[in-house]
Amino acid sequence: MIEMRGVTIAYGRTVAVDGVDLTLPVNTIYGLLGRNGSGKTSLLSALASYRRPSAGTVLVDGEEAFENPRVARRVSFIRDTLDVSDSERVRCVLRTAGRLRATWDADYAAKLSDMFELDTRKRVSALSRGQRSMLGVVLGLASRAPLTILDESYLGMDAVARTLFYRELLDDYLSHPRTIVLSTHLIEEVADLFERVIIMDRGRVLLHDETDALRGRGVTVTGPAALVTAFAAGHTVLGEQSLGGVRALTLDGPLDPDDVARGERDGLAFGPLGIQDLFVHLTSQPRPLEATR
Amino acid sequence: MFHDRSPIYLQIADGIKNDILTGSLREDDQVMSTNQYAAFYRINPATAAKGFAQLVDEGVLYKRRGIGMFVSPDAPGKLRSERRQRFFAEVVEPMLDEAKRVGIGVDEITDYLGSRR
Known part of the structure; x- marks a missing residue:
């Protein structure tokens, strides 16, 4: 069980996440939806214990998550920056991930790299936007981490690559159930994979429900x-x-x-x-000019 | 396969009921497991499980522990009588509404049906 209690994240006077309470049962695929600037990435950073909330706590199986090595080992957070060195070659990045993670599956990482036709001899700096995202997906899925967080991991990927990604995500989840949180703007193409959906709006959780209840x-x-x-x-x-x-x-x-x-x-x-239209209606209310407090 | 304008678990349940009514699933046939179904139709297994649970609740399917889920022996008969009861309300009434809108009288419909006998 993952619990967020009154989690607030502020950058100076800007409140990105505003008193969020969430209870997330494990071994579930969650979809995190929200408009640009709604606080998704900040919330995920706190969930992954990459960032200490300005207020509130994140508990993983009852344990305080921030700077807790027992929790950190069990979390894989894939974000835009990838948190790898640009000058390294892809195969070195994968080898390092294998050394750091007990749950890493090197064969699966190789299979995914082949599937995406990712040239593992290339340096990270030489990858296209889509290839960077593919590397992120390989790192995220092959880590088999009990809590896997994928923050807009499809950016720059074409429709074929995204389809492969969704297929692998589901197949690997079926054989290795774990908690997966996926943030996305492409609601329609991936909603069928989500057991539950969390919609954020202006730093708050607008809705957390079974995906099927939204259809x-x-x-x-x-x-x-x-x-x-x-x-x-x-x-x-x-x-x-x-x-x-x-x-x-x-x-x-x-x-x-x-x-x-x-x-x-x-x-x-x-x-x-449909779900996407419902999302647009729920989150398109006019935004107050003063977004800080 | 599924649309997102009604819950998928209901669409799954309806689909399996249709398979039973058309005879492509027969009494005591085993249905796909939740995971097989999820992998085949590319949906979350919890959603698939909910569809099957609904059918078990309604007595359309029954479970054999450790083996799987099967079509109840009385499911085809029960489903057919349910559909027959709904036939006039859900199929004939909307047809009569449309006939009225376009000016087709009941006599004309009766003649047509007579010619199809």
């Missing part, structure tokens, strides 16, 4: 303005659009099937929302 949770109701408005009474409205006498409202459901059937008989049209 069909948002509903768009379209029809004559007066009827739509009457139907929406009592529901949270996420978005609206009007054209002439027609109104379309996006509601935070789920809706009672009997209400929907009645609405359809009255001439209303209903359309369920």
Whole structure:
């Protein structure tokens, strides 16, 4: 079990993470979603114990995580910088990872490198953006760390490479269950892999739920303005659009099937929302100008 | 394979029920394991497990400890009678609504159905 209690991370006057409480059961794949600047990377840095929270604590199996070697050995955090020396060759980077990690699987690392057609003789500095990301994925997956955190590890990867990445992630998770936290902006292509989704907005956790509970949770109701408005009474409205006498409202459901059937008989049209559209509606509320405190 | 406008676990349950109704899954046939299903359809195994759990709850599947999950002997009959009950409400009524919108009378529909007998 991983627990965050009142975790706040501030950079000067800017609050990146604002009093986050999260309880994360282990051996689960989590998707961390949020807009740019919503605090995802800061939250993940605290989760990985790379950064001491300004306030609050992170507990891994009940133990304080920060500067705790027992916890650090069990965490693999793959972020943009990769935390490797640019002048090293890829094969040296992989060999070092093997020396540092008891759970490292060198054969699997070699298999993944082949799969991505990653030239391990190259220096890290010579890798393209996509190849750097592939190296990150190899480091993250082959570490088989009980807590594996992949922060936007797909950057620069083409559609084929991303598909290979998702396939490997799932297959390796099925044979070696562990806790994986993956942050992404490409919600639609990877959401099926997430057991749970965490949505951050402006430093706070807006939502933490089973991914499946979000499918069909948002509903768009379209029809004559007066009827739509009457139907929406009592529901949270996420978005609206009007054209002439027609109104379309996006509601935070789920809706009672009997209400929907009645609405359809009255001439209303209903359309369920995908996860990405729900995410856009939930996180596109106007941002206050003053983001600091 | 799955769309994201309704929970995948319900889509899984519906898919297996359809396989039973069409006869591609028969009484006492073993269904895929949760992990096989997850790997095949590229979904999280917990989501797949929830779909199967739903079918066990409904009595469509039964478990044999350590072996796997199987189609209940009475599942085809039960599913067929459920679908028959919903047929008029879910299939015929919407058709009548559409007929009314485009000006097709019940007599015209009856004639058509008579010609298909």
